[in-house]
Amino acid sequence: MVRRRFAAGDHLTPMNTITRTAATSLLGLVSVGLVAPSAVAAPAPAPSESEHPVLTAEKPWVIGHRGASGHRPEHTLEAYELAVRMGADIMEPDLVSTKDGVLVARHENEISGTTDVADRPEFADRKTTKTIDGAELTGWFTEDFTLAELKTLRAKERIPEVRPGNTQYDGLYEVPTFAEVIELRERLSAETGREIGIIPEIKHPSYFDGIGLSMEESVVAQLEEADLNHADAPVMIQSFEVQNLLDLNRNLDAEVPLVFLAWYEGKPWDHEAGGDPRTYADLMTAEGLQELSKDVDAIGPEATMVVPVAEDGTLQEPTSLVQDAHAAGLLVTPYTLRAENNFLPASLQSSEDPAEHGDMTTLVHAHLDAGVDGVFSDHPAAAVEARTSWAGENPVIDTGVQADSHRGQALAAGAALLLTGSLLVRRTARRA
Ligand SMILES: [Ca+2]
Numbered sequence: 515m516v517r518r519r520f521a522a523g524d525h526l527t528p529m530n531t532i533t534r535t536a537a538t539s540l541l542g543l544v545s546v547g548l549v550a551p552s553a554v555a556a557p558a559p560a561p562s563e564s565e566h567p568v569l570t571a572e573k574p575w576v577i578g579h580r581g582a583s584g585h586r587p588e589h590t591l592e593a594y595e596l597a598v599r600m601g602a603d604i605m606e607p608d609l610v611s612t613k614d615g616v617l618v619a620r621h622e623n624e625i626s627g628t629t630d631v632a633d634r635p636e637f638a639d640r641k642t643t644k645t646i647d648g649a650e651l652t653g654w655f656t657e658d659f660t661l662a663e664l665k666t667l668r669a670k671e672r673i674p675e676v677r678p679g680n681t682q683y684d685g686l687y688e689v690p691t692f693a694e695v696i697e698l699r700e701r702l703s704a705e706t707g708r709e710i711g712i713i714p715e716i717k718h719p720s721y722f723d724g725i726g727l728s729m730e731e732s733v734v735a736q737l738e739e740a741d742l743n744h745a746d747a748p749v750m751i752q753s754f755e756v757q758n759l760l761d762l763n764r765n766l767d768a769e770v771p772l773v774f775l776a777w778y779e780g781k782p783w784d785h786e787a788g789g790d791p792r793t794y795a796d797l798m799t800a801e802g803l804q805e806l807s808k809d810v811d812a813i814g815p816e817a818t819m820v821v822p823v824a825e826d827g828t829l830q831e832p833t834s835l836v837q838d839a840h841a842a843g844l845l846v847t848p849y850t851l852r853a854e855n856n857f858l859p860a861s862l863q864s865s866e867d868p869a870e871h872g873d874m875t876t877l878v879h880a881h882l883d884a885g886v887d888g889v890f891s892d893h894p895a896a897a898v899e900a901r902t903s904w905a906g907e908n909p910v911i912d913t914g915v916q917a918d919s920h921r922g923q924a925l926a927a928g929a930a931l932l933l934t935g936s937l938l939v940r941r942t943a944r945r946a
């Protein structure tokens with residue numbers, strides 16, 4: 515008997531908590547493709563056993579990256595809502611601070627690319643040059659505006675040359691606060707009947723600490739206030755730096771899972787500034803991941819760190835990153851899968867037109883085959899559709915055994931009995 519990995523009505527909840535130790539062993543099974551995630555979520559130990567909880571996925575998540583940013587100007591309530599309407603499980607607000615210490619959603623604290631600030635004569639004198647994480651930038655910065663001032667601005671499309679259709683929404687939407695994103699989550703969860711997740715990212719944490727606008731405390735306080743700072747909350751907090759995640763875990767009582775984001779080169783800015791020699795690559799080794807897993811629960815690697823792309827633009831076999839992370843008890847949510855030719859590997863492009871959509875489906879499938887726990891996408895509808903077709907191609911035998919799509923259907927059917935035997939052995943071992 516065969517069933518699909520998940521049905522149309524499935525959703526993010528329940529987000530059971532499992533202990534770090536349990537997560538390590540259970541995710542190990544998932545990573546070798548023997549057990550469906552739903553099968554491992556069942557026996558959830560009491561939250562009190564968990565020093566730091568781990569979300570358990572019932573299916574690989576689709577995370578609306580900056581909202582449905584392929585379809586609306588990014589980081590607006592309208593972009594987030596559309597992502598959820600398209601089926602995204604989780605919305606992603608990036609957070610920066612205003613002058614008066616309010617958390618707002620922008621990818622950068624420099625906002626000339628994503629708002630109409632440069633056209634506002636009343637703010638002409640705010641234009642300035644600053645050094646942010648070692649890079650000199652000229653423009654307008656959120657930390658020089660009060661929330662009331664920022665609220666007079668309107669969002670615009672960041673990359674109009676690739677997303678000309680989105681420019682029709684320029685000038686219509688506000689810069690949202692984190693509080694508004696939390697309220698939107700509540701409303702959309704109620705309206706859709708799905709427990710919608712949020713995965714805020716704290717931007718430039720060392721920089722904001724340096725100007726007296728540390729954001730971590732406010733993030734935790736706002737989650738507390740919304741009753742979302744607990745093990746079952748559909749929330750994860752992300753950062754490209756290490757120290758603020760350690761602070762969140764060790765000093766600030768963040769109870770929600772923490773996600774360390776990694777780039778394929780260079781090192782976290784706090785390491786750069788503080789003289790720590792470890793690069794992102796060092797942190798992504800099996801050893802580095804084990805060390806990270808003492809404080810964080812997931813990694814968000816740049817997509818080619820999971821599925822590399824060859825010089826000729828073809829997809830390569832996955833690296834060992836997902837396996838190594840799962841062995842350390844870490845979930846893996848790579849970024850960013852985008853449908854436009856501009857962002858796709860050459861082998862998946864549909865034409866020379868950078869704005870035209872190519873074959874993102876194959877890219878999503880490659881990541882799901884690699885065993886990731888979720889993907890960040892600017893095009894949530896296409897990602898959800900790809901996940902659905904992937905699930906259809908990857909039948910889950912009723913015993914909870916996941917067939918490996920690489921090996922084909924015949925083998926999957928033939929292997930079912932063997933895998934069932936293996937699963938029973940593993941279950942027995944787990945009980946012992
Ligand atoms: Ca982000």
Ligand SMILES: [Ca+2]
Nearest residue numbers: 723728729730
């Ligand atoms: Ca801080």
